[in-house]
Amino acid sequence: ETGVTQSPTHLIKTRGQQVTLRCSSQSGHNTVSWYQQALGQGPQFIFQYYREEENGRGNFPPRFSGLQFPNYSSELNVNALELDDSALYLCATRPPTGDYGYTFGSGTRLTVV
Amino acid sequence: DQQVKQNSPSLSVQEGRISILNCDYTNSMFDYFLWYKKYPAEGPTFLISISSIKDKNEDGRFTVFLNKSAKHLSLHIVPSQPGDSAVYFCAASPGGSQGNLIFGKGTKLSVKP
Numbered sequence: 001e002t003g004v005t006q007s008p009t010h011l012i013k014t015r016g017q018q019v020t021l022r023c024s025s026q027s028g029h030n031t032v033s034w035y036q037q038a039l040g041q042g043p044q045f046i047f048q049y050y051r052e053e054e055n056g057r058g059n060f061p062p063r064f065s066g067l068q069f070p071n072y073s074s075e076l077n078v079n080a081l082e083l084d085d086s087a088l089y090l091c092a093t094r095p096p097t098g099d100y101g102y103t104f105g106s107g108t109r110l111t112v113v
Numbered sequence: 114d115q116q117v118k119q120n121s122p123s124l125s126v127q128e129g130r131i132s133i134l135n136c137d138y139t140n141s142m143f144d145y146f147l148w149y150k151k152y153p154a155e156g157p158t159f160l161i162s163i164s165s166i167k168d169k170n171e172d173g174r175f176t177v178f179l180n181k182s183a184k185h186l187s188l189h190i191v192p193s194q195p196g197d198s199a200v201y202f203c204a205a206s207p208g209g210s211q212g213n214l215i216f217g218k219g220t221k222l223s224v225k226p
Contacts, residue, residue, distance in 0.1 A: 033214075035214075035216075042117070042119075042202050042204075042216030042217050042218045042219055043157070043202070043214070043216045044216070045213040045214060045215065048213055056213050058213065090156055090157070092214075102159060102214070103159070104149075104156030104157045104158070105156050106154065106155050
């Protein structure tokens with residue numbers, strides 16, 4: 001299996017609801033990061049997981065949480081959705097080498113109404 | 114406060130000519146820099162990177178230059194091709210090849226035939 005797959009591609013949620021976004025990556029890619037890209041902005045780092053443990057976090061509140069599974073898949077969970085959470089959410093993975101070639105998925109477009 | 118700045122939202126270049134995309138950063142702790150290309154409805158694709166111990170890195174038509182004293186880097190594309198038309202993001206890492214990425218807002222490059 002190659003590449004990074006994210007699901008769903010599009011999602012509409014109501015303010016206050018909870019959402020789970022999913023990411024599956026290439027075998028051996030044991031580092032996964034999640035980014036939020038608002039319209040007209042660059043991707044913003046949410047958090048990173050390495051071997052199923054969170055090992056880095058950006059300036060996002062605790063209602064943004066994640067999981068990484070032994071099969072290299074990952075989830076991003078957002079509770080108590082706010083209108084400003086509307087964005088493209090990107091998953092990025094890389095293999096356990098020093099090369100910095102992060103592979104990004106195509107993203108999930110989340111709209112909060 | 115933006116730590117990575119791409120001050121040109123857009124750039125238009127004739128096919129065959131050189132495209133120069135610029136990026137400035139403020140954090141002197143950044144020690145690894147990358148350029149990504151993004152087409153609509155796709156995730157960012159890694160183009161080229163440079164470590165802070167170098168001032169130039171070349172890969173085919175793409176060359177990245179780093180001026181640490183000016184906290185400035187640039188991406189040169191020679192010759193430019195219509196297929197290069199995309200949004201280009203500059204990114205920096207404070208943790209070498211292991212750290213998270215901090216992105217600029219992007220520059221939309223249009224290469225006209």
